[in-house]
Amino acid sequence: MRIIPFPDRGRTGSDETVLAELEAALSGGAEGPRAESWRELREDVRSLASPMAPGFERALERRIAETRAHSDPLRSGPRRVGRGLGSLRGHRRLVVALASGLAILLVAGLIVRPWSRGASPPEAGPASLPAARELRGSARGAESEPAVRASSAPAKSATTSSNAPNAPSAPSVSSATEAPDRVQQRAASISLGASSSEVQAVADGVARVATSAGGFVQSSHVQVQQGGSSGAELTLNIPSAKLDAVLASLGQLAPLRSESQSLQDITDSYEAARRQLADVNAERQALLRALSAASTQGQIDSLRERLSGVSHAIAQAHVALQTLSRRAGNSEVEVSVLGDRSTSSEGFTLHRGLHDAGKVLLVTLTVLLIAAAVLGPLALLIAATLGGRRAFRRYRRERILDSH
Amino acid sequence: MSSPGEHESKDAALHGRGGFDEGAFDALYRSTVADVHAYAISLLGERPAAEDVTALAFERLYRARSRLDRGRGTPRAWLFAIARNAALDELRRRQRQPHAEAHESVEERDFTEAIEQVERRATVREAMGRLALRDREVVLLKFHGQLSNAELARALGISESNAGTRLHRALVRLRERCADLDRQEVA
Numbered sequence: 001m002r003i004i005p006f007p008d009r010g011r012t013g014s015d016e017t018v019l020a021e022l023e024a025a026l027s028g029g030a031e032g033p034r035a036e037s038w039r040e041l042r043e044d045v046r047s048l049a050s051p052m053a054p055g056f057e058r059a060l061e062r063r064i065a066e067t068r069a070h071s072d073p074l075r076s077g078p079r080r081v082g083r084g085l086g087s088l089r090g091h092r093r094l095v096v097a098l099a100s101g102l103a104i105l106l107v108a109g110l111i112v113r114p115w116s117r118g119a120s121p122p123e124a125g126p127a128s129l130p131a132a133r134e135l136r137g138s139a140r141g142a143e144s145e146p147a148v149r150a151s152s153a154p155a156k157s158a159t160t161s162s163n164a165p166n167a168p169s170a171p172s173v174s175s176a177t178e179a180p181d182r183v184q185q186r187a188a189s190i191s192l193g194a195s196s197s198e199v200q201a202v203a204d205g206v207a208r209v210a211t212s213a214g215g216f217v218q219s220s221h222v223q224v225q226q227g228g229s230s231g232a233e234l235t236l237n238i239p240s241a242k243l244d245a246v247l248a249s250l251g252q253l254a255p256l257r258s259e260s261q262s263l264q265d266i267t268d269s270y271e272a273a274r275r276q277l278a279d280v281n282a283e284r285q286a287l288l289r290a291l292s293a294a295s296t297q298g299q300i301d302s303l304r305e306r307l308s309g310v311s312h313a314i315a316q317a318h319v320a321l322q323t324l325s326r327r328a329g330n331s332e333v334e335v336s337v338l339g340d341r342s343t344s345s346e347g348f349t350l351h352r353g354l355h356d357a358g359k360v361l362l363v364t365l366t367v368l369l370i371a372a373a374v375l376g377p378l379a380l381l382i383a384a385t386l387g388g389r390r391a392f393r394r395y396r397r398e399r400i401l402d403s404h
Numbered sequence: 405m406s407s408p409g410e411h412e413s414k415d416a417a418l419h420g421r422g423g424f425d426e427g428a429f430d431a432l433y434r435s436t437v438a439d440v441h442a443y444a445i446s447l448l449g450e451r452p453a454a455e456d457v458t459a460l461a462f463e464r465l466y467r468a469r470s471r472l473d474r475g476r477g478t479p480r481a482w483l484f485a486i487a488r489n490a491a492l493d494e495l496r497r498r499q500r501q502p503h504a505e506a507h508e509s510v511e512e513r514d515f516t517e518a519i520e521q522v523e524r525r526a527t528v529r530e531a532m533g534r535l536a537l538r539d540r541e542v543v544l545l546k547f548h549g550q551l552s553n554a555e556l557a558r559a560l561g562i563s564e565s566n567a568g569t570r571l572h573r574a575l576v577r578l579r580e581r582c583a584d585l586d587r588q589e590v591a
Contacts (some may be wrong), residue, residue, distance in 0.1 A: 016573040019553060026550070044528040045547040049442035056455045060437065060462070067463045068426075175446075394561065397492035401538040403499075 230339030477558035499536035531581035539574035
């Protein structure tokens with residue numbers, strides 16, 4: 001008869017009770033026959049295995065020594081790279097953090113790169129206004145030139161423009177092309193930079209400059225948008241004699257972004273209109289003299305009819321001459337106030353500093369958000385793949401246990 | 405083969421806050437190599453395969469020593485988890501029923517032991533052989549690995565309560581097999 005003092009024989013107990021008893025017995029923390037029987041069972045199970053062959057023990061030690069040699073950079077120079085990668089694998093969190101940082105920097109670079117070219121999306125609109133205005137000015141000049149030629153009086157025109165960073169003083173066409181005996185029409189456009197919160201104040205200042213110079217505001221459009229793009233467009237009509245002074249005053253209201261002036265010689269048109277008026281006046285005088293000498297009712301009626309037509313022609317010539325005089329005496333100035341963000345860099349204040357810091361923070365958060373949007377699903381995919389692979393390998397291993 | 409409880413004092417040094425350096429690996433190797441081999445040969449039933457698994461387990465542990473997270477288990481638990489995976493991979497690769505080790509040496513060793521012990525161990529051997537591989541594996545891990553229930557759970561990759569349940573069921577079945585053999589002997 002075999003004597004098997006199995007520890008759990010004839011005893012019912014919960015898993016926890018039996019396991020606690022087993023744990024205490026195997027760790028040596030319990031005494032008594034039951035604990036001794038658990039320890040005997042352990043020894044019985046352990047005794048079933050054959051001991052290691054002495055040759056294997058020596059071979060295993062050599063094999064582990066080789067493993068160490070291949071893993072040790074001091075003992076194996078060519079494998080330093082592998083060792084380095086192995087140590088990187090050991091610092092998985094560091095590697096993941098570095099990879100995430102690089103990915104965020106890459107995304108940030110892709111986002112920031114277009115903005116760094118000086119044509120950021122928010123600034124593209126306002127910054128392009130002066131150029132568009134100059135183009136419009138050129139087109140207008142091209143349109144007006146045939147009209148002047150149609151009056152058989154070739155007009156001469158000149159345009160100068162400048163951008164503020166390259167031209168500290170406002171350009172002027174008067175000194176180069178203005179002639180004292182000529183009748184000339186002048187116009188100008190100017191772009192001022194201001195922060196979004198300053199657009200309204202600058203626009204008010206522009207209007208004050210116009211009225212103080214004896215001119216007026218023909219049209220204005222001011223747009224102030226909190227957190228968005230702001231700007232103002234004003235068209236001034238001021239005496240030509242005060243154009244330079246007005247432009248100088250405008251340049252003091254806000255940083256000058258660009259300025260252009262144009263001059264068109266309308267002397268020929270003016271002289272033609274003046275001659276036309278003189279001719280019709282002379283014709284009227286002649287008709288009046290003829291009327292005073294008329295003897296028949298028929299002659300009188302005919303002369304009065306012609307006088308009526310001449311009077312109408314005189315009025316038309318007078319209006320034309322006045323129009324040309326106004327064109328020469330007044331200048332149109334188009335003012336653009338650009339509420340763009342680059343202006344805030346001109347001069348440092350606490351408010352602008354906080355504003356810039358907020359924008360940097362916003363851009364940073366945007367970059368992080370986009371990076372998270374890109375990396376999040378990617379990380380989930382990788383984690384799901386790795387988890388699935390691990391689960392499948394474990395499933396295959398566990399299945400072996402059930403197959404035997 | 406280390407004696408029961410012997411590994412506890414050696415592992416105590418390994419379980420400290422210090423890194424799992426060369427010295428700690430050497431200590432773990434010396435204290436566990438016989439146990440790992442015994443576990444592998446008991447599970448696989450073939451000496452060459454058991455030696456391969458033993459060597460593989462220590463090589464993998466050495467390469468992974470820098471990733472060892474003490475918060476997720478002791479080095480001994482890690483080692484037996486690696487050995488278990490290697491052994492199961494070996495079983496899966498061979499798809500062969502593990503058979504009992506040639507026990508000539510055991511028998512020879514047991515000649516000097518008491519008859520009662522010899523008979524008891526013969527019964528345990530036969531009962532172990534009749535256990536399902538899943539149950540036998542848990543018993544082998546518990547007794548050869550000398551793992552606590554928490555370490556056993558870590559080696560099996562399951563929760564501690566599940567590990568305890570599996571161990572308890574395996575021991576109950578081992579008891580039943582022993583009782584069956586006892587009854588057959590009496591009859």
